[in-house]
Amino acid sequence: MTGSAVGLGNIWKFPYITGENGGGAFVLLYLGCVFAVGLPILVSEVLLGRRGRRNPISTMEILGQEEGGSRHWRVVGTLGMFAGLLILSFYSVVAGWALAYALKSALGAFAATDARTAAVEFFAFTSDWKLLLGWHAVFMAMTVFVVAAGVQHGLERAVRVLMPLLVIMLLVLVVYSARYGDFEETLTYLFEPDFSELSGESMLIALGHCFFTLSIGMGVVMAYGAYLPEGTSIVTSSLVVVLADTAIALLAGLAVFPLVFGNQLNPAEGPGLVFETLPIAFGQLPAGALFGTVFFLLLTFAGWTSAIGLLEPAVAWVVEKFQRSRVFGAVLIGFLTWLFGTTTVLSFNVLGDFKFGRGTLFHNIDFLASYILLPACALLITVFAGWIMCRNSSSEELAIGSGLLYKGWRLLSRVVAPVAILVIAFRAVGLI
Numbered sequence: 001m002t003g004s005a006v007g008l009g010n011i012w013k014f015p016y017i018t019g020e021n022g023g024g025a026f027v028l029l030y031l032g033c034v035f036a037v038g039l040p041i042l043v044s045e046v047l048l049g050r051r052g053r054r055n056p057i058s059t060m061e062i063l064g065q066e067e068g069g070s071r072h073w074r075v076v077g078t079l080g081m082f083a084g085l086l087i088l089s090f091y092s093v094v095a096g097w098a099l100a101y102a103l104k105s106a107l108g109a110f111a112a113t114d115a116r117t118a119a120v121e122f123f124a125f126t127s128d129w130k131l132l133l134g135w136h137a138v139f140m141a142m143t144v145f146v147v148a149a150g151v152q153h154g155l156e157r158a159v160r161v162l163m164p165l166l167v168i169m170l171l172v173l174v175v176y177s178a179r180y181g182d183f184e185e186t187l188t189y190l191f192e193p194d195f196s197e198l199s200g201e202s203m204l205i206a207l208g209h210c211f212f213t214l215s216i217g218m219g220v221v222m223a224y225g226a227y228l229p230e231g232t233s234i235v236t237s238s239l240v241v242v243l244a245d246t247a248i249a250l251l252a253g254l255a256v257f258p259l260v261f262g263n264q265l266n267p268a269e270g271p272g273l274v275f276e277t278l279p280i281a282f283g284q285l286p287a288g289a290l291f292g293t294v295f296f297l298l299l300t301f302a303g304w305t306s307a308i309g310l311l312e313p314a315v316a317w318v319v320e321k322f323q324r325s326r327v328f329g330a331v332l333i334g335f336l337t338w339l340f341g342t343t344t345v346l347s348f349n350v351l352g353d354f355k356f357g358r359g360t361l362f363h364n365i366d367f368l369a370s371y372i373l374l375p376a377c378a379l380l381i382t383v384f385a386g387w388i389m390c391r392n393s394s395s396e397e398l399a400i401g402s403g404l405l406y407k408g409w410r411l412l413s414r415v416v417a418p419v420a421i422l423v424i425a426f427r428a429v430g431l432i
């Protein structure tokens with residue numbers, strides 16, 4: 001679950017959306033969402049997965065029948081699976097950038113890089129759509145390979161070693177940025193909320209990102225919950241995931257923003273932010289080329305363990321529904337998702353000026369998946385676990401007695417989380 005939660009969402013997405021939404025107030029709201037809405041829903045989703053012990057669509061169908069007398073709850077599984085594929089389509093493009101940047105760093109491309117050359121480099125790189133498509137293909141092939149082979153154990157061991165390593169490298173970057181960038185300005189920017197910066201839409205983005213970063217609402221943690229042994233505490237596991245995930249996102253922010261302010265860059269630079277700032281550090285640090293290579297490889301790894309989770313539910317569904325092999329399912333879905341991902345590749349070059357709704361095609365796909373579908377699925381999950389499922393089932397599955405902890409979860413998942421999602425959604429469309 002940690003492997004799935006920690007990924008590009010923490011290191012690539014969190015800094016740039018924080019920059020686009022004005023900093024402190026956004027961060028505070030994001031933290032509030034993570035603990036008051038994300039955590040209880042994460043607990044609920046794992047709980048449903050362990051109770052159903054099947055793929056997410058069948059789990060929701062069966063639990064829906066058992067607890068609520070309706071099989072239509074399966075729509076949560078279907079919508080989530082669809083959202084997961086939409087996310088994977090752009091996720092694997094950006095993970096491809098990370099892979100390419102590892103190679104660039106190894107080849108010494110960032111030696112003595114400054115803010116201007118880093119931006120020029122990123123622009124030149126993303127302008128070459130054929131190259132992006134190639135890296136996108138490499139990353140998707142890596143993901144398909146693991147899902148097709150059904151590898152789990154090696155990965156779990158790798159997560160245990162490589163995630164702490166990623167944290168250590170982030171810490172080194174934070175120390176570098178604090179020393180050579182503008183750390184004071186960063187602290188003010190990230191932790192002194194100015195609520196006048198916070199629009200209804202920014203609130204929706206904070207909420208949606210809380211689901212994105214914790215991998216909630218896509219059936220992914222439901223699928224993992226199905227494998228969780230009886231004796232393992234759902235609440236403790238979820239809390240560990242949430243704390244690790246949040247800490248890594250904040251560290252990424254503390255590494256990126258001092259470089260932004262120290263080099264007079266624009267915090268609202270957009271999806272290229274991390275790729276335009278961290279190379280500055282790699283250009284100056286001793287053994288920076290090696291450091292940069294390892295960092296981008298670790299970032300790719302973190303993205304990889306997340307991408308596997310995004311692909312898995314759809315593949316499990318194809319295998320069960322059409323009685324085909326895992327290899328067939330993984331290759332087919334992986335290929336179709338890769339093909340759809342060309343929309344994101346082209347959004348950064350050929351179709352860069354083709355804007356509607358939220359911006360480029362990439363922005364619209366991200367918006368639909370992360371800020372509409374995920375909150376909708378998360379709402380259904382929390383309503384199901386809190387209101388439809390009977391008290392005995394949830395308290396038996398959580399096994400935390402019926403004391404304060406259980407009451408706290410129930411209050412959060414029945415009232416706080418649904419109300420927060422509805423209020424934020426209504427505000428974003430201007431109804432309140």
Ligand code: PHE
Nearest residue numbers: 005007008009212213215306
């Ligand atoms: N949580 C992952 C991240 O932050 C993205 C993800 C979402 C992965 C959903 C799996 C499922 O990068």
